[in-house]
Amino acid sequence: MSDIKKAITDYVRSSHSQAELLNELRELLHSLSPIQQPIDLVRWVPIEKVEPNDYNPNAVARKEMSLLYKSIKADGYTQPIVTIYDEEKKKYVIIDGFHRYFVAKTQKDILERNNGRLPIVVLKKDINERMAATVRHNRARGEHSVTGMGNMVFQMLENGMTDSEVCENLGMSAEEILKLKHVTGFSKLFEETEYRQAWETARMIRLRKDFEKESGEKTP
Numbered sequence: 001m002s003d004i005k006k007a008i009t010d011y012v013r014s015s016h017s018q019a020e021l022l023n024e025l026r027e028l029l030h031s032l033s034p035i036q037q038p039i040d041l042v043r044w045v046p047i048e049k050v051e052p053n054d055y056n057p058n059a060v061a062r063k064e065m066s067l068l069y070k071s072i073k074a075d076g077y078t079q080p081i082v083t084i085y086d087e088e089k090k091k092y093v094i095i096d097g098f099h100r101y102f103v104a105k106t107q108k109d110i111l112e113r114n115n116g117r118l119p120i121v122v123l124k125k126d127i128n129e130r131m132a133a134t135v136r137h138n139r140a141r142g143e144h145s146v147t148g149m150g151n152m153v154f155q156m157l158e159n160g161m162t163d164s165e166v167c168e169n170l171g172m173s174a175e176e177i178l179k180l181k182h183v184t185g186f187s188k189l190f191e192e193t194e195y196r197q198a199w200e201t202a203r204m205i206r207l208r209k210d211f212e213k214e215s216g217e218k219t220p
Contacts, residue, residue: 019044019117038121042080047104047111047118050083050092069103072110080119092120128156132169150180157181 008025015021023043030041081097094101097120104111104118156166163177 019115038082038123039080042119042121044114044117044119045092046116047101048116049090050081050094050101050118050120051089052094052098052101065099065102068099069107069110072100072103073107077114077119080121083120083122084125085122092122095123095125128159128161128169132156153177153180 012018012021012025023045026041026043030036033040077100079097079100081100082095083092083097084095085091086093101118104114153166153170157163161169163174166172166177167174
C-alpha cells in the first residue's frame with residue numbers, strides 16, 4: 001500500500017494540472033465506492049464554470065452574509081455547493097449554496113485561497129426536480145421570500161406539475177399552494193375555474209377551457 005501511495009503522490013506532484021488530476025482520481029474512487037452518494041464525490045472546479053440558478057427564493061440578510069464570510073475564512077468550506085451540469089451552457093448551475101458561491105465570488109481572499117475554485121457535488125435533475133431540490137435544501141434550514149417562493153411554484157405548475165406533486169416535492173400543504181397561487185396571480189389565469197381537490201395542471205385547465213369555449217359544453 002505504501003508503494004501505491006508513493007506512486008500516486010509522485011504522479012500528482014509531477015502533474016501540470018493537479019486540481020484536474022485529483023478530480024479524476026476522486027471520480028475513479030467514487031466509481032469504486034460501495035456508497036454512491038453525491039457527497040462521496042466532491043469536485044473542485046473553476047468558479048467561472050459555476051453560475052447561480054434564476055429561481056432560488058431564499059434570502060440571507062447582510063449580517064448573516066458577513067457571518068458566512070467569517071465562517072468560511074476561519075473554517076474553510078465545510079459544505080460543497082450542490083449543482084447540476086447544464087450541457088448547453090457547459091456550466092454547473094447551483095441548486096443549493098448560492099451564498100457560499102457568492103462569498104468566493106465577492107471576497108478575493110477566499111477565492112485566492114481556493115486557487116479560483118469551488119467545491120461542488122453534482123446531481124442529475126430536470127428543471128422541476130432542480131427547483132424542488134432547492135426548496136428542500138432551503139426549507140430544511142431557513143426561510144424563503146414569499147414572492148420568490150410563489151414564482152417558483154408558478155413556474156413548476158406551468159411546467160406541468162400538479163398541485164399534489166408540488167405539495168409532495170416541496171413539503172407544502174394544499175392551502176399553502178393555494179395562497180401562493182393568489183400571491184403570484186396564477187389563480188387569476190383561471191378566474192372561472194374552481195380550486196379542486198383533484199388538482200389539475202395549468203395545461204389541463206387550459207385544454208378544458210378551450211374545449212368548453214369551442215364546443216359550448218360545460219365539462220364536469
